[in-house]
Amino acid sequence: MSEELDFIIESTEENMQNAIRHLEKQLLNIRAGKASPAMLGSVMVDYYGSMTPLNQVANVNTPDARTISIQPFERGTIPNIEKGILVANLGFNPMNNGESVIISVPPLTEERRKDLAKQAKAEAEEAKIGIRNDRKSANNEIKKLEISEDLAKIGEETIQELTDKYVRKVDSIFDNKEKEIMTV
Incomplete structure (x- = not known):
């Protein structure tokens, strides 16, 4: 040829x-019922005045199929992380225990x-x-x-x-x- x-x-x-x-x-x-760190891929967090992807300011993991755990590198960013998750409009309600942010993924x-x-x-x-x-x-x-x-x-x-x-x-x-x- x-x-x-x-x-x-x-x-x-x-x-x-x-x-x-x-x-x-x-x-x-597109979520498929079980929790996955990729579900938060679009979340941006206000980190010292600039919008930063969540995975650059915290560790995101899934301890079980219904929970996403977000461990920030700095405790002071917890309110900004919660706000970023709410602003991303993913239908999640983040909760914090003072050290990390926890999201319960509701069944579909x-x-x-x-x-x-x-x-x-x-x-x-x-x-x-x-x-x-x-x-x-x-x-x-x-x-x-x-x-x-x-x-x-x-x-x-x-x-x-x-x-x-x-x-x-x-x-x-x-x-x-x-x-x-x-x-x-």
Whole structure:
């Protein structure tokens, strides 16, 4: 095959891998019933006048499936951590014992589980759209190349195989997330 065609195929596959990585990152933000430090990934804390990610001012861990424990590096930041969690609007009610902040993660209702599954499905669809757009631009680039029709056809078939492979990957990731969300 021609170098240009190989380059188009490689860069398209890289873009599709990025779509998968983005999907996985987005799905981490959708809680699945059990407590996880990733649930607080979006929390920003006022730390000496600048907004700082929570994980840079405290250790965040999960002692059990229903509790998130936040151990600040400095005790004086506890009120700011609580405020940051409330401002992030995650639906959590932080409590402090003077040394750390504790969040009890309430079990999900059936209705909330369905909403979260819908949200995960929407993220999966976004990833598929991104993958299909990558296919479209790759095919357009192949058409612009000055190569034989046979080579162009092989290139387009290769791009289609990549597209099918990554769409199946998105479906698999979504199915796993949906199972995780719907498991009580």
